[in-house]
Every structure is written in structure tokens, then in C-alpha cells.
Amino acid sequence: MADLAPVPRSEREPLLDVLRALALCVVVTDNVMTTFSGSSFLPKTSPDYIHNEGLSGMLFRLLMGLRSMTVMSFLFGLGFSIQLTRAKDSEVTAMYLRRLTGMFALGMCHIALVWWGDILWIYALAGLVLLPCRKASTRTLIGIGLALAILPRAIPLIPFVGTALVPDETAIRQMKESMLAAIYGTEHGPMFTAHLRTLFYVHVCNLPWFLPWLAGRFILGFVAGRHRIFENNGANHLPLFRKLAIGGAFVALLGGAVRITLMGREMAPELKFVVRLVDDTAVVASVAMGISLVVLLMQNARWQRWLSVLIPVGRTPLTTYLSQSVIATFLFYGWGLGLARHVQGPKAGLVGLAIFMVQIAIAGAWLRRYELGPLEWVWRTLAYGKRQPMRRQPRSLEQVV
Template sequence: MADGVARPISPAERIDAIDVLRGVALLGVLAINVVTIFRVSIFERFLSHQPTRSPIDRAVETILMLFVDLKALALFSLLFGTGLAIQFERLAKSERRTSLLVRRLVVLLAFGLIHLCLIWNGDILTEYALAGLIVLPFLFGPRWLLALAALASLGLYLEMQVFPPSGWWPGTVALRQDIAEAHRIYPTGGFLDVLAFRLRELPLFASLHAFIFPRTIGLFLLGAFAWRTGILRKPPHHLLFSIAAACISLGAALILFEAGGYIRVGRIGTLAEPLGTILLALGYGAGIIGIANLERGKMLLGWAAPLGRMAFTNYLAQSLIFGWIFYGYGLGLFDRLSVASALAIGVAVYIGQIFFSAWWLRRYRYGPVEWLWRTLMYGVRQPMRQTA
């Protein structure tokens, strides 16, 4: 930043450990999306009767549900809040800071709505844009305000787990009807058939988003608070590893005890899983950031940094690829693959994206969607090719 002129963050200014964490978190998001939303209807998991699965599928699904489901998304929420705080700080000398950040989020909202309506209704970008607009005013306040607002929002989320709002979730009949229609349309329907059904499903997905929206806001604020503390700029390794050990141990204990039926203290027992999810996300984040800042850790996890720098492009590409694999306008494999098979396909796509991201960023400064996002945010065409 010079003379108050706003400019995008250059690749040289990026924090590799945060990009590494984003790239690793993307694997968790991909695994859950491909297994629980693309492979079958996400609403099947809310029915008491589940189809019979092989021992391998049960094992894979159990591990994903206990240690990855919602944890990877929570980690992404923390990272989004951190990224928003970084942008806010680096635009401090610009008179256009507020308008640029609002434009950044409005452009993200436009991308999200296009993704939601035309590509895949499991979209998270729309929720992130709306949550970001709510969080943005808090960035003008002191650090303690971020912490207090984060605790209040997460407290509201946890309260909703104990006392869910009446009428927020459809009944079993509506869910079964939607699942039956999904089994009929997704594997055989053409693009317009699938598109029309996606739009009809939006109210159900909106209920899911409404239930986790306070958590998203809270984690955004917590991620911004973590950046403000300085812990992510010059990470104290011992502190990060201590946080990781404590959060992962306590979070895993809560989730495992709840899953095993050992926590049954009235309504309070319902807090074990959501609280454990938040703790695991914090623990995963602290541990990976700590490792990524070690010399050996850079060698071990450095492959994930290009993937994280292009997370927006890769996220949208996954929707396009999996839509073609699972829906009728492509291979039509919806409800025809086992959990393990779907996960294997997802990992293969992820590995392909690792190589593609590294190849692309050797030639260009940003991923294609990231470049478009920056160009629309600043209102000026951004340089794309790497300079010698």
C-alpha cells in the first residue's frame, strides 16, 4: 500500500501457512461433499433408517462423520474470518477500504448465487458473503469486541442446539418425498431437470444454513480475532501445539462420548457434538499452522499451499466435476456408488487439483476465479501472468 492507493495482496505478501491450512481444509470439505451430498441426498442422514452398508463403507463413513463432517467447514469459516481481517488491515491506508470490502463481499454473493442456482445447491459462498457483511462492521472495533461478539454468536448457536426453534425443520414425510424425487431426477434427468429440482430443494437447504448461520458468524469473528492477536503472524510453536493438543483431545472426547451414548444429561448432552466440532476445528487449525511453520513442516505440507491459494477456483471446479460425475447430464452415478468408491473418486480429483494448482501458479499470479474476484473488487483489470 502506498500513498493510500488500494491494491490487491501480491503473492509475495501471502502467508504460506494459512494457504497450507486452506488447502488441507479443502480436502475435508471435498470428502464430505462427495460422500454425503453428491453421492446421495444429504437429507438421508436425517432419517432414522439408514441403508445397509459394507464394513468398509461403515468404517469410512464413521470416521468422516466423527472427525471431518462440519469440522472442515468450521475450519474454512475460521480461515474466511482471518482472510477478511487481513484484507481489512492491508487496506487501512485506503480511503476506499469500506467500499472495497463491501464490493468484495457483494461480488462473492453474486458468485454464490450463480453457483447455488445454476451449478450446485450445496453452495456455501452465499452464506459466507452474507455472514461477511454482518461481521465487517465489527472489524472497525477493538479486539475485545471481536472476542465478545464471537462468544455471543457461538453461544447463540449452541443455545439453538439445546432449544431448536419450532418449525425450523421439515417433517419426515417432506424429507422422504424430497429424497424419493432426488433418486428419480438426479441420476437420469437432463441439465434442466436437475436445475429445476435443485431450485425446488432450496428451502430445505435454507433450513440447514439458518441453523448453522450463527456459528459461521462466530467463527468468522474468531478467525479475525486470532489474526488481531498476532498469533498467526509469528506463530509461537509451543503455544500452537499446546492449543492443538488441548482442543483436539477435548473435542474428540466430547464427540466420541456423545457418539457412544455416554453423554446423556438431558438437553445439555446435545451440546457435546457441536462444541466438540468447534474445538476440533480450532485444534486442527492450530496444529496445521504450527507444523506448516516448521522447516520440516514446510517440506511435508508445502504441496497444499498452491491449492489453498486457488481454493475458490478449486471449490467451484469440484462442483462442476462432481455434478458431471453424479448427475444425469453426465455419468449419472448418483446413488450408485459406495461410500469408499465415491471418496476414492473425490481424492483422485483432489490430487489432480494439487498438480493443476502448482502448474497454474508457476505461470499466473492468481487462480482464474481469484483473478476475476480481485478484478471486480478493485474495478481495474489485475495483472495475471507471473513476472520474471
């Protein structure tokens, strides 16, 4: 195998960068609609409460909930499998562990300095599951990956399990009240305390199911990378993507129909468990459909040209993700412009889209001068254990698309 080295820019698949960018668009829209604007922390009776049981809450779950995280974690697993094929086993193991360590450290800095909702540190923990996957068969990995992608989130709905895993309503209500006060306030001390409290109840308490849930998506991405289904923008496997688009649409619509039918009804614990399984199956199916549609669109020259506008963002995902938190907290928190008092729920999603549009322009301008985004450079330097080149050489100043 080749010596351990980053994938050259000329060998990157544009499709993967487009998928990554589209996921980041949903990430910022989702996060602004829910947490940065404070809509997730409002009382359930508030008309702007994003997770309500009415039509708006149902549409949010059907169109937004968990999709971006599914795509990003899938691409994470795929990226590791690509790297694995390029280097010796011992080298890639050491590099991968440094990569996870660097990701964990960046996540901790993100939490301490900006925002409680960082996902990087959890990705770093869940990513350990990919190391033993290298020697497993594809059939085994698909079975384990699908089971972990669908089952874990339903486990807390089992009565005796839920009692142990889920905090009581009083603790959750107090957490939401403190977080909302911190968003509206101007003091960094109370904000930091509220962030840590929210981190504990939203992320730490959910790790027993969240880690395997993420791991399942990593494994499915690993399998896709092992079989190189996205090479040549997916053109080598178009029949597969057509089947995934049709099948994914059917399952996603069926899951949506189940959710609409049961909307507003009181459900027994057993039915809640089944509905949660249907929901997560629909999430996986809708993501498979969405990815497949992008693959099929990328076969058309005009669509490929339009979608290629997103590539610079897909090449700077870490910088894009972390800068979204900086921009959004400044816009919505009381220490900045304080928009959370005036713009919440779906209206805030438009602000998220505006943030993403600005990031497209910034990423494109940056990559015309530099090989990597600033935080990608830090992460790659940590992963490879040596300083990486940053400024682009004159001979490599090809147009960024």
C-alpha cells in the same frame, strides 16, 4: 496506512495457503461422500446412508462433519482483518462490500448452473458481521465469537423453536426422493427444480441459525488476524499453538466420548440440546487442534517441504471449490458418468480425494504462468473495481511452491 491493494504473492503466508488447501481437501471428500453421490438422500435404512446412527455415521460426524466449513470461515475472517490493516477505513469498507457482492453473485451462478449446495452466497451474507467488529475489543469479540460458534445449531432443538424452524418429515422425505431421482436422471429440467427445492430445505430454512453460526467463526478468524498469530508461519506464537493443540485434543476427545456413550440411545429434548452444544464445542476444539498441529509441523523443514505441495491449491481456493462441483457432478450425476448408482458413502470419499490430487497438479501448472486462478481474477477485479493483472511478468516467474 497504505493504499488499498491485494497482498503481493511474496508477502503471503504459506501456512494460510496450506490450511486453506487442507480444508478444501476435506470439503470435496465430505461433499462427494454426502451430496454428490446421493448418500445424504438415501433412506435411513440404506447401508450407504451417510448420516446413520451406527458406527460409520458416528465416525463421519466425529472426523468430518463441519470441520472444513469451520476452517474456511475462520480463514475468511482472518483474511479480512489482514486487509483491514493495509488500507484506509473508508477504502476497505467499500472494497469489502464489493467483495461480498461479487461472492454472492458467483454463488448464485454456481447454484443456477451447477449445484444447489453452494456456500458462497451464505458466506457473503454472514460476512457483513465483520464490518462492525473493527471497533470492538478483542475480549468482546472472543466472547461473541465463541457463543455464536457453539450455540446457534442447538437452538432448533428447543421444542417450540424447532416446530417453527424445522420442516416436517414428509417435506424432507419428498425433497430427498426428488433429489435422488435428479442425481440418477439425465434431464436438466428436473435436476434444476430438485436443486432449488433442496436449496430451500437445506440452506434457506436453516439460515436463522446458520448465519450466526458462520458469523461466530468469521469473528474468531478476525481476532486471530488482528493479533497476527499466523505471521512467520506461526513461529512467533508457538507456546499458544502448543496449548491449543493439547487443549483442543482433550476437549475433542471428551466430546467424542460423550457421543460414543450415547450412541443408539433415545434422548430427551433437553439432553439432545446439551449433546448438540457438546458436539459444536468439540468441532471448534478439534479445528483449533488441527490448525495448531499444522502450525507446529510447518516449523520442521521436511514437513514444510511436503506440505508446500498444497500451496497452489490454497492460492486458488475459489477456482478449486467451484471446479470441484463441476467435476463431481459430471462423475456422479446421470447426465455424466452416473457413478452415484454404483459408488456411495465412504467409497465415494476416495473419488473425492482423487479429484483433489488432480487439482493440486492443475493449480501448480496454472500458477507457473498466471498470478491468480481464473475465478480469483474475476473476484478480485470485482472487489477492487478495476481489471487486475493475470499473466505473470517474466521477473516474477519464481518457482511456485
